[in-house]
Amino acid sequence: MTFEYSPAPESTAIVDISAQYGLFINGKFVAAKGSKTFNTINPATEKVLSKIAYAQASDVDKAVVAARSAYTKVWSKMAPQERGKYLFRIARIMQERAREFAVLETMDNGKPIRETRDIDVPLAAAHFFYHAGWADKLKYAGAGDNPRPHGVVGQIIPWNFPLLMLAWKVAPALATGNTVVLKPAETTPLTALLFAEVCQQAGLPAGVVNIVTGDGATGSALVNHPDIDKIAFTGSTGVGKGIARAIAGTGKSATLELGGKGANIVFDDSPIDQTVEGIVSGIFFNQGHVCCAGSRLLVQENVHDELIEKLKRRISQIRVGDPLDKNTDLGAINSAAQLARIKEISSSGDAEGAHRWSPECTLPEKGFWYPPTIFTGVTQANRIAQEEIFGPVLSVLTFRTPQEAIDKANNTPYGLSAGVWTEKGSRILWAAKQLKAGVIWANTFNKFDPASPFGGYKESGWGREGGRHGLAAYLKGGEK
Amino acid sequence: MRIDIRKTYKLYIGGAFPRSESGRTYEVTDAKSNFIANPAQASRKDLRDAVTAARGALGGWSGATAFNRSQILYRIAEMMEARSEEFVEEIALLEGISRVAAKKQVDQAIDAWVWYSGWCDKISTVAGSTNPISGPFYNFTVPESVGVVGIFPAQKSSLLGLVQAIAPVVAGGNTAVVVASQKFPLCAITLSEALATSDLPGGVVNILTGITSELAPWMGAHMDVDAIDATGLSKELDKEVRISGADNLKRIHKFSSSDTPQRMLAFMEYKTVWHPIGI
Amino acid sequence: MQLVEGTDSSIRRFLKQLPGVDQVGAESRAAMLGTRSIKTASKKWAIDCAISMIDLTTLEGSDTDGKVKALCTKAVHPDPTDPTVPSVGAICVYNDKVATARKHLDAIGGQSIPVAAVSTAFPSGRASLEVKKQDTLDALNSGATEIDMVIDRGAFLSGDLVKVFTEIVYIKELCGDRAHLKVILETGELVTLDNVRKASHLAMAAGADFIKTSTGKISPAATAPVVLVMLEAVRDWYEMTGIRIGVKPAGGIRTTKDAIKQLVLVRETAGEEWLTPKLFRIGASALLNDLLMQRMKLRNGNYAGPNYVTLD
Numbered sequence A: 001m002t003f004e005y006s007p008a009p010e011s012t013a014i015v016d017i018s019a020q021y022g023l024f025i026n027g028k029f030v031a032a033k034g035s036k037t038f039n040t041i042n043p044a045t046e047k048v049l050s051k052i053a054y055a056q057a058s059d060v061d062k063a064v065v066a067a068r069s070a071y072t073k074v075w076s077k078m079a080p081q082e083r084g085k086y087l088f089r090i091a092r093i094m095q096e097r098a099r100e101f102a103v104l105e106t107m108d109n110g111k112p113i114r115e116t117r118d119i120d121v122p123l124a125a126a127h128f129f130y131h132a133g134w135a136d137k138l139k140y141a142g143a144g145d146n147p148r149p150h151g152v153v154g155q156i157i158p159w160n161f162p163l164l165m166l167a168w169k170v171a172p173a174l175a176t177g178n179t180v181v182l183k184p185a186e187t188t189p190l191t192a193l194l195f196a197e198v199c200q201q202a203g204l205p206a207g208v209v210n211i212v213t214g215d216g217a218t219g220s221a222l223v224n225h226p227d228i229d230k231i232a233f234t235g236s237t238g239v240g241k242g243i244a245r246a247i248a249g250t251g252k253s254a255t256l257e258l259g260g261k262g263a264n265i266v267f268d269d270s271p272i273d274q275t276v277e278g279i280v281s282g283i284f285f286n287q288g289h290v291c292c293a294g295s296r297l298l299v300q301e302n303v304h305d306e307l308i309e310k311l312k313r314r315i316s317q318i319r320v321g322d323p324l325d326k327n328t329d330l331g332a333i334n335s336a337a338q339l340a341r342i343k344e345i346s347s348s349g350d351a352e353g354a355h356r357w358s359p360e361c362t363l364p365e366k367g368f369w370y371p372p373t374i375f376t377g378v379t380q381a382n383r384i385a386q387e388e389i390f391g392p393v394l395s396v397l398t399f400r401t402p403q404e405a406i407d408k409a410n411n412t413p414y415g416l417s418a419g420v421w422t423e424k425g426s427r428i429l430w431a432a433k434q435l436k437a438g439v440i441w442a443n444t445f446n447k448f449d450p451a452s453p454f455g456g457y458k459e460s461g462w463g464r465e466g467g468r469h470g471l472a473a474y475l476k477g478g479e480k
Numbered sequence B: 001m002r003i004d005i006r007k008t009y010k011l012y013i014g015g016a017f018p019r020s021e022s023g024r025t026y027e028v029t030d031a032k033s034n035f036i037a038n039p040a041q042a043s044r045k046d047l048r049d050a051v052t053a054a055r056g057a058l059g060g061w062s063g064a065t066a067f068n069r070s071q072i073l074y075r076i077a078e079m080m081e082a083r084s085e086e087f088v089e090e091i092a093l094l095e096g097i098s099r100v101a102a103k104k105q106v107d108q109a110i111d112a113w114v115w116y117s118g119w120c121d122k123i124s125t126v127a128g129s130t131n132p133i134s135g136p137f138y139n140f141t142v143p144e145s146v147g148v149v150g151i152f153p154a155q156k157s158s159l160l161g162l163v164q165a166i167a168p169v170v171a172g173g174n175t176a177v178v179v180a181s182q183k184f185p186l187c188a189i190t191l192s193e194a195l196a197t198s199d200l201p202g203g204v205v206n207i208l209t210g211i212t213s214e215l216a217p218w219m220g221a222h223m224d225v226d227a228i229d230a231t232g233l234s235k236e237l238d239k240e241v242r243i244s245g246a247d248n249l250k251r252i253h254k255f256s257s258s259d260t261p262q263r264m265l266a267f268m269e270y271k272t273v274w275h276p277i278g279i
Numbered sequence C: 001m002q003l004v005e006g007t008d009s010s011i012r013r014f015l016k017q018l019p020g021v022d023q024v025g026a027e028s029r030a031a032m033l034g035t036r037s038i039k040t041a042s043k044k045w046a047i048d049c050a051i052s053m054i055d056l057t058t059l060e061g062s063d064t065d066g067k068v069k070a071l072c073t074k075a076v077h078p079d080p081t082d083p084t085v086p087s088v089g090a091i092c093v094y095n096d097k098v099a100t101a102r103k104h105l106d107a108i109g110g111q112s113i114p115v116a117a118v119s120t121a122f123p124s125g126r127a128s129l130e131v132k133k134q135d136t137l138d139a140l141n142s143g144a145t146e147i148d149m150v151i152d153r154g155a156f157l158s159g160d161l162v163k164v165f166t167e168i169v170y171i172k173e174l175c176g177d178r179a180h181l182k183v184i185l186e187t188g189e190l191v192t193l194d195n196v197r198k199a200s201h202l203a204m205a206a207g208a209d210f211i212k213t214s215t216g217k218i219s220p221a222a223t224a225p226v227v228l229v230m231l232e233a234v235r236d237w238y239e240m241t242g243i244r245i246g247v248k249p250a251g252g253i254r255t256t257k258d259a260i261k262q263l264v265l266v267r268e269t270a271g272e273e274w275l276t277p278k279l280f281r282i283g284a285s286a287l288l289n290d291l292l293m294q295r296m297k298l299r300n301g302n303y304a305g306p307n308y309v310t311l312d
Helices: A057-075 A080-096 A098-109 A113-132 A162-175 A190-202 A216-224 A237-246 A272-288 A301-316 A336-351 A402-410 A425-434 A467-472 B044-063 B066-082 B084-095 B099-119 B123-127 B160-171 B186-196 B212-221 B235-248 B261-265 C008-016 C023-033 C040-053 C065-076 C095-107 C129-141 C153-158 C161-175 C193-206 C224-241 C256-269 C287-300
Strands: A023-025 A028-030 A037-042 A047-053 A152-156 A179-183 A209-211 A230-234 A253-257 A263-266 A296-300 A355-357 A373-376 A393-399 A417-421 A439-442 B035-037 B137-145 B148-151 B175-179 B205-208 B227-229 B251-253 B268-276 C054-057 C090-094 C115-119 C146-150 C180-184 C210-212 C246-248 C282-284
Touching: A023 A057, A023 A190, A037 A098, A047 A190, A057 A152, A057 A179, A057 A209, A057 A216, A080 A098, A080 A113, A080 A162, A080 A190, A098 A113, A098 A162, A098 A190, A113 A162, A152 A162, A152 A216, A162 A179, A162 A190, A162 A230, A162 A467, A179 A216, A190 A209, A216 A230, A216 A237, A230 A237, A237 A253, A237 B235, A263 A272, A263 A402, A272 A301, A272 A393, A272 A417, A272 C023, A296 A301, A296 A402, A301 A373, A301 A393, A336 A355, A336 A373, A336 A393, A393 A402, A402 A425, A417 A425, A425 A439, A425 B268, B044 B137, B044 B148, B044 B175, B044 B205, B044 B212, B066 B084, B066 B099, B066 B160, B066 B186, B084 B099, B084 B186, B099 B160, B099 B261, B123 B137, B123 B261, B123 B268, B148 B160, B160 B175, B160 B186, B160 B261, B175 B212, B186 B205, B212 B235, B235 B251, B268 C023, C008 C161, C008 C193, C023 C224, C023 C256, C040 C054, C040 C256, C040 C287, C054 C065, C054 C287, C065 C090, C065 C095, C090 C095, C090 C146, C095 C115, C095 C129, C115 C129, C129 C146, C129 C161, C146 C161, C153 C161, C153 C193, C161 C180, C161 C193, C193 C210, C193 C224, C210 C224, C224 C246, C224 C256, C256 C282, C256 C287, C282 C287
Parallel strands: A152 A179, A152 A230, A179 A209, A230 A253, A263 A296, A263 A417, A296 A393, A373 A393, A417 A439, A439 B268, B148 B175, B148 B227, B175 B205, B227 B251, C054 C090, C054 C282, C090 C115, C115 C146, C146 C180, C180 C210, C210 C246
Antiparallel strands: A023 A028, A023 A209, A037 A047, A355 A373, B137 B268
């Protein structure tokens, strides 16, 4: 007999999903102007979870008007300390309803409950708690003598960490005295709509947070709205460039958190078992739907075979399947479209001669799934070494000397994250200095904290989120 | 009566003083439209060469110690002080202002170098941080140079606007490709002569003279330029550069205030490093 | 397979090539595995598996024949009301109680249950080699078929690796075919996970059949990260030599939840092959009753109480 884990599904009884959702404007759920709706589905089952109102330009305008009015009449006049108290309240309510958020996020997104429960939701609440304390200390934030909010901020967030990205955007914006119109991703609107309920429970003044659901056109209406002062966007580099062009000459400022092709560099003296763990969490955390994923593994050639053997053994342990099962490590791919993209780029790896390996694993019949995959024998010239796959696919390259590792790591238009694995302290600091990336994880990977600035060099974006430096992005006269 | 020796105003690229590869010059006149000089009219290829020189100098300059950069910036001030008479003359001539007013501009420009010299080894302390992570990790954030910065200094100022744009960029460890004020380019060339004698490695600052509207689009679209100081661009050119600059997400900033650390930080990137704390 | 000669340079060279252990990373992996949710059928299997792996232990100055006999009775039939409960893996006692234990087990149908003796001046190991050898012989002659020896931690920490190594070699020689040798590292005194990995490999190279975390007299004892690192060591040893060495966490494992976490660590680190009493033991005493209560809960659907399991 073997030790097979029985199914351990998290109960969905805790969530109460409405059949239909309106837009959250001026403190209330309201119908969209048109009758158009779109479905949000559970990517693990393809079952429809709810029908979501589609916001068109006139709805976005209503939301901006509400946000402007709340900014002028209420939020900008409120004593900073009181503003902070609302954020504390929100943090607490998110903690109280943490399990509900976790289950809902897992259903709407497809990521494992272990991650939503242990990472996404607690971190989201922590972001509000952290920024709440900043609200009345802005003059100490290093953003000049007279830090002022921008006004109304348009925020567009992706589907990979729906609630966490909401927190990264909304918490600093509110703490610094801005009001917000937020557009969640088309495939993952539910936790944002539950967050709207949290705002109501917290008694947040109407119009301070507005949530408009829709697609790219909705986002575009938000970006181009003349009464938006600042855009904060997390998503693809392609869309980010479009936003940069759209706001050119308008005087709007922007923070952009975009794509990446993070290099994870393993030297031959690394703590190998923890390195293997770091590689696994670097690329398989959240199905690889992570802009800062360590999707390019750069291994010193003299330990390549040993490392890959250990890595394969470890990857074989990854439990793929029902995201609600508490033992699942790798959940569903978020959408059919994303799955198609992963398949397309990965197949170029086969075509270009890299060696594909996946462990044996049975994937569920319904839903969108991709097995954990590694490609060895990859070179810089391969598409899978250059393009962001945004899925559970790792490209393995080798290097001979530290300088070669750095040169390969930096040989990309992206510059979001990088990893360094070695027991040698001076080499870590040397590599950290050489790497052109906004976040360097040394002997660890994919760690996040509200106090730690996050953001990219080069085409990975503009500005930082988190910490004192992220706060400044929401202040005029601030550090960028 | 002795006929004086006039200066040939050339470009400053990679520490050398070439003419434009295009062979072009353009006429610069004084406030009363009298001919003053025929400085080089840089072409897109000169701009390309300047970017290559700036990229080549980046590793050494950004990798130099902050103290070393600080000393070199101070040395620039020393070299300018020695040439201040020449600057005064050029400013007074081109801008049509009194020598007293011109002298004031020169003094301010020299003092700006001294001010930014002092910043080189302080900006990390002021703008960096160690971050209290909820977990067993040491986490710190430091500002670093962004890379190659294209600079369009204020058009209406011969020297002060120029220095106020270049000094913070190089103080932060960046290298620069400067397109001098179209109308008042002479001080830029004289400045490059000061730079060339100040221990500043060749290629750290490259100075082009010419037609702003001709060069700006090439700067905006150059994929190896990381950032642009667009202070001296017209509204239209600013927009155009921002649109083409989006292709590699250049950091593009325009400044109304001078002598502030924000002008350095605008061209610096924050890098955050994590490491576990364990035994 | 002879990987190491008993010379200082050979041992050092061997241990030096081992990769380091990052404490934070190891702890976070162990913590993550601790979140595995083992329910229903898998829990039932795990409880019985854990019972069969227990080295039911009493190591007190106050141990008497009566106490030891009672423990043996419990070892054979942990739950007198339920014959489907498996016997435990072994009885673990001090030397002078080995004969009593062996005799009583044989008398009550526990012939298949081995008796383990803690040896080599347990728990501190502070005695001469001659005394340690004599101690071991004494246990073997009394009928012990498993010897739980302690390493000389003082020697290990001072860098006298030859002493640690050769002591194990000598004791192993004495055990011969008569007994399995478990080598106690006392990880709570080695402190760092790097030391745990080194000591594990040193013990295996010297001939250990099992590597064991602790004496139970020092805290911390069998923490999840320590067991994780030891499981990685036996896994790597198997890769190198083709030989599977056992692992025995001891000390601090008191609840069913603790025990199941250990089994999860085994399954996802060394692998399924180690999920047998031949290769994994849990040194414990109070744990058994908690496992029995959980077993009752699974059988009856109601939570059990301490009066429904036997005291010893």
